[in-house]
Amino acid sequence: MAAAPSCQLCLHLLPNGQLFLVGLLANGTFSFNQQNFARAMGLCYQPGRLYLGALSQF
Secondary structure: OOOOOOOEEEEEEOOOOEEEEEEEOOOOOEEEEEEEOOOEEEEEEEOOEEEEEEHHHO
């Protein structure tokens, strides 16, 4: 049996510091996560990791 296609989306809204993670899990269910970050400055992806930098870290 062929593996089901997966889909992931990461959306970072800079003005208000919101991060949205949206995806489709292996069992076909929908996954959604939203977090707020004060003074979020940037987003970086490396395989297996997602980094978010904030003003206090610079």
